[in-house]
Amino acid sequence: MGGVAQRLFGGVFPVFGWAGGLSGAGLLDLFEARLKRFKPLLAPPLVAMVLATNVAEYMGLIIAVHLFTGVPLDVAAVFALVDVVLSASLPTGGLSSRGLLGGLWPWWRLASWSSCGL
Amino acid sequence: MALGSVVSRLPEGAAVVAATIMPHALLLHSHLTHGMDRSVHMWQTLANLLGASAINASMQIMAATALFGRAVDLGEAPAILEPLFGGLAAFLFSVALFAASLSASAVSVEAGVLVFLYATGRRFPAAAARLTARLVNVAPALAALHLGASPVEVLVYTQYVLSLVLPVVMAAAVRRSRRMLGAAGRAAALAGTVFVTAMDLYSFVAG
Numbered sequence: 001m002g003g004v005a006q007r008l009f010g011g012v013f014p015v016f017g018w019a020g021g022l023s024g025a026g027l028l029d030l031f032e033a034r035l036k037r038f039k040p041l042l043a044p045p046l047v048a049m050v051l052a053t054n055v056a057e058y059m060g061l062i063i064a065v066h067l068f069t070g071v072p073l074d075v076a077a078v079f080a081l082v083d084v085v086l087s088a089s090l091p092t093g094g095l096s097s098r099g100l101l102g103g104l105w106p107w108w109r110l111a112s113w114s115s116c117g118l
Numbered sequence: 119m120a121l122g123s124v125v126s127r128l129p130e131g132a133a134v135v136a137a138t139i140m141p142h143a144l145l146l147h148s149h150l151t152h153g154m155d156r157s158v159h160m161w162q163t164l165a166n167l168l169g170a171s172a173i174n175a176s177m178q179i180m181a182a183t184a185l186f187g188r189a190v191d192l193g194e195a196p197a198i199l200e201p202l203f204g205g206l207a208a209f210l211f212s213v214a215l216f217a218a219s220l221s222a223s224a225v226s227v228e229a230g231v232l233v234f235l236y237a238t239g240r241r242f243p244a245a246a247a248r249l250t251a252r253l254v255n256v257a258p259a260l261a262a263l264h265l266g267a268s269p270v271e272v273l274v275y276t277q278y279v280l281s282l283v284l285p286v287v288m289a290a291a292v293r294r295s296r297r298m299l300g301a302a303g304r305a306a307a308l309a310g311t312v313f314v315t316a317m318d319l320y321s322f323v324a325g
Binding site: 026027028029031032035038042043045046047048049050051052053054055056057058059060061062063064065066067068073074077081082083084086 | 140141142144145148149150152193195196211212213215216218219220222223224225226227229230232233234235236237248249251252253254255256258259260262263264269270272273276277279280282283286287290
């Protein structure tokens with residue numbers, strides 16, 4: 001399902017990106033400003049969401065380290081903490097940070113640098 | 119393969135929808151787009167999605183060729199790929215999985231920081247917030263592993279939790295953004311919300 005769903009629903013990223021960009025605020029800022037009375041209803045599922053996704057990504061990393069290095073899962077779980085170091089050390093909004101996030105690499109800036117001969 | 123792409127077992131089906139749309143990424147994306155030119159943002163996003171779709175399609179074609187009809191755990195994939203496509207394919211699979219995991223992990227941590235900020239209303243130093251957002255999940259994840267849960271099982275069920283939250287995030291976003299989205303955007307976002315909600319309801323009934 002992943003491939004088809006990605007093609008169908010990849011469109012929501014430009015849509016919500018526009019919403020964020022046009023309003024000058026992220027969706028959570030908008031929730032805070034305009035849906036404040038729903039905050040007690042919205043916050044718990046959002047926290048559950050990030051807890052679930054963080055566990056999932058950590059599991060993915062454990063499997064990846066296990067496959068990459070061949071070490072047992074228990075040991076891979078320790079090595080997988082490398083993402084903690086990376087996450088904590090990269091500057092917010094910096095090129096390396098955006099590169100790690102992957103989806104919003106500022107290609108146009110690279111193009112402008114290359115056109116300046118840098 | 120096309121049929122298999124849209125019809126799958128539950129809760130895996132709902133989990134894959136959540137893993138693909140990623141509600142936490144929707145939230146983070148809207149925060150990262152501040153100050154970006156609208157057309158640059160659109161073309162950049164479309165280019166990234168096109169690249170991701172090409173990689174996704176190549177993975178599905180490869181999996182359909184090599185793994186069709188086999189019950190395979192993710193951990194066995196390189197060992198199966200090696201005799202079929204060579205050692206380089208198995209190595210590249212592991213490298214790609216590792217890189218993708220690091221990137222996905224960074225996205226989830228950044229989204230976690232934003233949500234904790236929203237939920238608590240307090241701003242913390244970036245490094246401390248990221249460390250907290252990540253480390254708070256290490257204990258339950260390790261406990262699940264020690265209790266004998268398969269990492270892939272944990273992956274699937276945590277993504278299923280995401281799929282349950284997805285309609286909440288999308289519905290709130292659509293409600294808030296309806297004036298900005300325009301008719302086409304509103305229809306697309308609403309259709310996505312309805313589809314995901316239907317998948318969740320179906321998974322409750324069928325699963």
